[in-house]
Amino acid sequence: MTASSISIPAVLDIENLNTSFMLPGGELKVLRDVSFSVARGEILGLVGESGSGKSITGFSINGLLSPPGRVVSGSIRLNGEEIIGLPPAAMRKLRGAKIAMVFQDPMMTLNPVLKIRVQMSDALRAHKRLGRSDVRSRSIAALEEVGIPSPEDRLDAYPHQLSGGMRQRVAIAIAMLHEPDLIIMDEPTTALDVTIQGQILALVQRLCRERGTALIWITHDLAVVAGIADRLMVMYAGRIVEEGPVDTVLDTPAHPYTRGLIDSVPTRGMRGQRLKQIPGRMPALVDLPEGCAFQPRCPSATDACKTPPIYQAFLQGHSVRCRHPISEVPLREASG
Amino acid sequence: MSSPILKVSNVSRRFGEKSDIIARLLARLGLIRPKPVVTAVDDVSFTLERGRVLGVVGESGCGKSTLGRMIAGLLPPSEGEITLDQGDGQHRAMPMQMIFQDPFSSLNPRKRVRELVCEAPRVHRIVEHGELQAYVEQLMERCGIDPSVRDRYAHQFSGGQRQRIGIARALAVEPEVLVADEAVSALDVSVQAQSINLFLDLRDVFGLTYVFISHDLGVIEHIADTILVMYLGRVVERGPAEDVFARPMHPYTRALIDGVPRLDRRRVTYEPIKGDIPSPIDPPPGCHFHPRCPFAQPQCREERPETRQVEGRLVACHLAEDINQHKEPSAWQVTPSA
Numbered sequence: 001m002t003a004s005s006i007s008i009p010a011v012l013d014i015e016n017l018n019t020s021f022m023l024p025g026g027e028l029k030v031l032r033d034v035s036f037s038v039a040r041g042e043i044l045g046l047v048g049e050s051g052s053g054k055s056i057t058g059f060s061i062n063g064l065l066s067p068p069g070r071v072v073s074g075s076i077r078l079n080g081e082e083i084i085g086l087p088p089a090a091m092r093k094l095r096g097a098k099i100a101m102v103f104q105d106p107m108m109t110l111n112p113v114l115k116i117r118v119q120m121s122d123a124l125r126a127h128k129r130l131g132r133s134d135v136r137s138r139s140i141a142a143l144e145e146v147g148i149p150s151p152e153d154r155l156d157a158y159p160h161q162l163s164g165g166m167r168q169r170v171a172i173a174i175a176m177l178h179e180p181d182l183i184i185m186d187e188p189t190t191a192l193d194v195t196i197q198g199q200i201l202a203l204v205q206r207l208c209r210e211r212g213t214a215l216i217w218i219t220h221d222l223a224v225v226a227g228i229a230d231r232l233m234v235m236y237a238g239r240i241v242e243e244g245p246v247d248t249v250l251d252t253p254a255h256p257y258t259r260g261l262i263d264s265v266p267t268r269g270m271r272g273q274r275l276k277q278i279p280g281r282m283p284a285l286v287d288l289p290e291g292c293a294f295q296p297r298c299p300s301a302t303d304a305c306k307t308p309p310i311y312q313a314f315l316q317g318h319s320v321r322c323r324h325p326i327s328e329v330p331l332r333e334a335s336g
Numbered sequence: 337m338s339s340p341i342l343k344v345s346n347v348s349r350r351f352g353e354k355s356d357i358i359a360r361l362l363a364r365l366g367l368i369r370p371k372p373v374v375t376a377v378d379d380v381s382f383t384l385e386r387g388r389v390l391g392v393v394g395e396s397g398c399g400k401s402t403l404g405r406m407i408a409g410l411l412p413p414s415e416g417e418i419t420l421d422q423g424d425g426q427h428r429a430m431p432m433q434m435i436f437q438d439p440f441s442s443l444n445p446r447k448r449v450r451e452l453v454c455e456a457p458r459v460h461r462i463v464e465h466g467e468l469q470a471y472v473e474q475l476m477e478r479c480g481i482d483p484s485v486r487d488r489y490a491h492q493f494s495g496g497q498r499q500r501i502g503i504a505r506a507l508a509v510e511p512e513v514l515v516a517d518e519a520v521s522a523l524d525v526s527v528q529a530q531s532i533n534l535f536l537d538l539r540d541v542f543g544l545t546y547v548f549i550s551h552d553l554g555v556i557e558h559i560a561d562t563i564l565v566m567y568l569g570r571v572v573e574r575g576p577a578e579d580v581f582a583r584p585m586h587p588y589t590r591a592l593i594d595g596v597p598r599l600d601r602r603r604v605t606y607e608p609i610k611g612d613i614p615s616p617i618d619p620p621p622g623c624h625f626h627p628r629c630p631f632a633q634p635q636c637r638e639e640r641p642e643t644r645q646v647e648g649r650l651v652a653c654h655l656a657e658d659i660n661q662h663k664e665p666s667a668w669q670v671t672p673s674a
Contacts, residue, residue, distance in 0.1 A: 194553065
């Protein structure tokens, strides 16, 4: 949808993606009409709270959904080619080579009984025929690239011998091995300490800028993506509720939920005061309210919100799914 | 608001130091290596005034949780002492309580909310038996849990609600000091704001004193009056929160504060502090922070910096004054990128 308005060709183009979990009790719709695109070299921040569907979006793109979850309808195009419905073997060729993913906990994604060397050579050889010395030199280069000291020695280490930050670097090095067009990072720094998080942010930012890799950074923390993202997308209960350039979304949020999220973050100059809070909590997906899912918690909800709002362009490059988008009200002055 | 309620003097905690006589003998003979000793908390002192909030910040392995556990009385210190001054002469059974990070593992899954909350006041006879139910309901309401759900089990609640149950349980014994260890870290942003508000409200209602432990500097900056920055077991800086955040003196504090992503920091180029946090088993000599410090001098490698008073706060850095003469010396300052 937005791809046509941007001159840079989209690496990823998603249209009306619907993903569901087929449970014994019926179909649970976890993603509804998700449409967005990511351009080459662009960093997209995908923000949402637990249960908003942000991780499922990542899994759907990467073809990592396992039953009972499956993509019900919609289209995901990578470099213009449809990848929904690809046979598993073809999908496997893409995964790791064209799309890579980095997860929150590298201890879960790295194999604990294999040395780093083996894990890197597996990843390399999955997509390229390479000789031993090639594999070694490429692995070392990749580790060097992510700032791991004495990479030759680290190749023979097991994941548990590395610190959390180092493990995440290794995971990023593996994701970058084939210079993918798109990397999806699912809360990659949530488990890390502040100083290490800063290091990872700097690293990812540099790698993506240098190589023109498109990046989707999935997080619940608005502040993390504020620093590195070009564009922000906010999800709530399986739907995109707002999307736009990072400055626009953070300075003049149009959706009351986005505004609520921003107000919930402690900021300087508010010391010791009560934070503005969003009342209630996110509804369970099995029991979504009629119409707009945010309506029971929304300060500006009216009867009109009982029918589903459409996703509409609000301003240039700024879209919102709301019947009463906030406009021209300066931030922090509207009622919370 | 004035008299100190909590006094922590020269408290240290070591782990793994006790070995039996045979192990010691063998170690002496050089047959086995002596057990490694981790000094989790190293000579920490402070006082906390009634009704104030102390924020303890630091990264993993800095000893903040160990310190919290010692304050709450869950762990005896290896050295030093922690005293609580119950000024009003009124003796309370359990003056210190702790709120844990993970509300999933700190609530007994086999007990109903009502039982979880009323167990301690019943055992300690804080409330008459006949008044228990009303007491529990009142507490639940105060903490924002609908009393009608008192017969449910912990797994039937969301993370934020479970945290509230943990808070209600802690308040049930009328504590004076609450130690909250990463109490809001695991929560979603909107739930976190609700929790922080609850903590602020309860402080006003019950006159509580908090020790708030967190790695999240944004939360600490919001809620704390005084902050204590720890690195590998030692306090590197302590002072009024506002001052410390406005003008951090220790290079580590500065690195922490500069490293925090903020909503108003857009498209920045992160130039983070280098290196990993060293292992607490084998911390670097001298100043623990010197291998990562951009200002480190030979002195820092050898001499442990004493905690000194510098401009109204305590700093453990040899170079505190020199560093602070330069206004923007930070090697890792976040700068807007082109």
